[in-house]
Amino acid sequence: MEMMSLFKESLPDLLSGLSMTLQITVVALILASLLGLVFGLMSISTNKILKALARIYVDVIRGTPLIVQAFFIYFGIPGALSIKIPAFTAGVIAISLNAGAYMVEIFRAGIMAVDKGQMEAARSLGLPYGKTMRLVILPQAVRKMIPAFINQFIISLKDTSLLSVIGIRELTQSGEIIMASNYRAFETWTFVAIFYFVLIMALTYISRCIERKFKV
Structure with a gap:
């Protein structure tokens, strides 16, 4: 009974934190998709400069921890340029x-x-490279990429928990605030874990359904 009472008391704060987590994840994944598309096309370009820029971006970001990137964007850049970046904006940029x-x-x-034959066939019909990529290649590629997109969505959603270090009141930060007020760590973190688990299981189920659909 005490646990249910605590859950009801904590629910508004948990839902508020969950809403912030979803907002950051959705906005960041939209921006990340645009970055992925642009730099993905650059990475397969015949232009060596574009390929090198794409490689540098991927290597630098994948070679440093997300928490360091968040600190750099929220504390490092404002300190160097004497500007202020809101925590939400810094979080979105870091996740993106x-x-x-x-x-x-x-x-x-x-x-x-x-299949490379798709590009060759479209070019032989007189379509320019850009139009071939947009109308022929990308629609087929995106269908293959959807399960990977959802998987990245899940990973980024879990990564938002690291943004509590820059003061964003997402789900994990909400759990810390609730625990600080009631000192009941076991129950509080159980609630937070359940929220993450249910959300991620739902996304995993959707991913599997989509994957089965495209296999058929």
């Missing part, structure tokens, strides 16, 4: 840049998985 580096590889692999 981090997820974008992995999306680059997803886009690259998806495009490379499309």
Whole structure:
């Protein structure tokens, strides 16, 4: 009974934190998809400069921890430029840049998985490279990439928990605040874990359904 009473008392704060987690994840994944597409196309370009820029972006982001990237964006850049970046904006930028580096590889692999004959056939019909990529290659590649997209969505959603270090009141930070007020760590973190678990299981189920659909 005491646990249920605590859950009801904590529910508004947990739902508020969950809402913030979802907001950051959705906005960041939209931006990350754009970054992934742009740098993914650059990574398969015949232009060596574009390929090098894509490689540098991927290597730098994947070679440093997300928490360091968040600190750099929230504390480092404002300190160097004497500007202020809101915590929400810094969090979105950090998750976007981090997820974008992995999306680059997803886009690259998806495009490379499309049969080369598709490009050759479209070009032989007179379609320019850009139009062929947009109308022929990318639609086929995206269908192959959807399960990987959802998997990255799940990873980024869990990564938002690290943003509590810069003061964003997402789900994990909400759990810390609740625990600080009631000193009941076991129950509080159980609630937080359940919220994450239910949300991630729902996304995993959706991913499997989509994957089965495209296999058929």
